């Protein structure tokens with residue numbers, strides 16, 4: 001048996017076993033009492049018992065014990081670590097330095113303060129969610145915001161469901177069950193996370209009638225596909241891809257005109273859908289919901305948490321009789337939104353009444369329109385902080401880069417940005433070292449999410465707010481490489 005060093009008592013670990021205190025004795029210490037105040041008796045007893053078991057096993061196995069601690073202090077410390085780890089939420093805030101503003105995996109749109117306050121209020125106070133304050137009778141949760149949605153989109157009627165996937169599913173279920181829906185082959189989109197137009201179509205009990213080819217679809221293709229079983233002509237926004245080269249697609253106007261001439265409704269899944277012309281803020285153009293309604297679409301579906309900048313939701317707007325039919329479908333009840341969504345959505349929509357102030361007030365738009373010079377100044381401020389934390393094995397530079405809007409809006413457009421680029425120092429190719437760094441950044445208390453490209457780790461600072469900058473800088477010191 002080997003002699004144990006660093007053990008002032010000079011005993012072999014096994015000899016210490018007999019001195020491990022009983023759980024009751026550990027619990028009676030002031031340290032344990034503080035833990036009980038925070039976590040409650042039951043959890044603390046369990047944790048100390050587990051810590052005691054572990055300690056006994058370690059001593060039996062000959063693991064040395066640092067006797068500069070008392071057994072009690074060690075056991076309470078281990079229990080605290082266990083309880084703290086277990087209490088840490090699994091859903092945590094991160095730094096989104098990916099350069100993708102509406103990042104689906106990082107929760108998409110960040111909400112403005114007005115929405116945050118409204119959600120807090122809805123969480124802590126009773127609300128007139130389905131209560132008509134004018135009559136004292138039962139109300140409809142849709143009535144709370146449908147007028148506002150109509151005002152902003154020019155539509156006759158509106159309803160809101162859980163997300164845009166639900167909006168499409170519900171629309172097809174209500175209007176096209178056991179019937180055919182005509183869609184161009186160029187628009188059979190798959191959004192990440194298993195949303196595919198053909199699959200949604202069959203789930204809704206509708207038959208997909210594909211027309212045209214991947215790159216070219218003509219009005220004649222729509223005309224020839226219409227028959228007695230046709231329920232709907234549909235167009236889908238090519239959210240996350242672009243078809244270039246020898247292409248042809250038919251405009252919403254033309255498809256809507258054809259549909260109406262044949263007595264059919266026309267629907268558009270707009271995907272992101274924006275309520276204002278983004279060109280006025282210097283961003284690439286996207287069709288607005290209003291323009292799509294004006295072009296003759298009878299129904300338009302779009303997301304609440306993409307370019308709109310609100311909470312996760314699916315908005316359906318269009319002709320009153322069709323919206324009525326949709327709202328009566330049993331799936332509507334299953335797909336409806338909760339009060340938190342409605343609480344957050346209304347103030348966000350309100351912001352759109354003042355388009356000239358939107359850029360300041362709507363967080364998503366503020367991030368999308370941040371000038372590269374802002375991020376450049378931030379990069380210069382943070383460059384040395386990060387370099388200092390990383391040490392000489394890495395080289396940090398401030399460089400221009402390109403951000404993406406994300407979430408299937410403007411898939412090919414890029415926004416000029418600025419950020420920190422980390423490479424292996426001494427010009428070595430950085431594969432492993434960069435992976436290690438990327439991992440260490442993810443392991444921070446507030447994980448930092450960047451992206452690796454061309455043997456460099458890029459941290460795009462577009463989404464690093466002023467308040468977050470100090471947190472980011474402070475956290476760099478905790479990097480464990």
Ligand SMILES: *Cc1c(COP(=O)(O)O)cnc(C)c1O
Pocket residue numbers: 163164165166168189191195236237238239240269270271272302303304313314407408
């Ligand atoms: C994003 C998107 C969807 C899905 O919207 P969610 O709100 O994520 O459910 C559906 N269709 C298109 C065209 C989209 O871009």
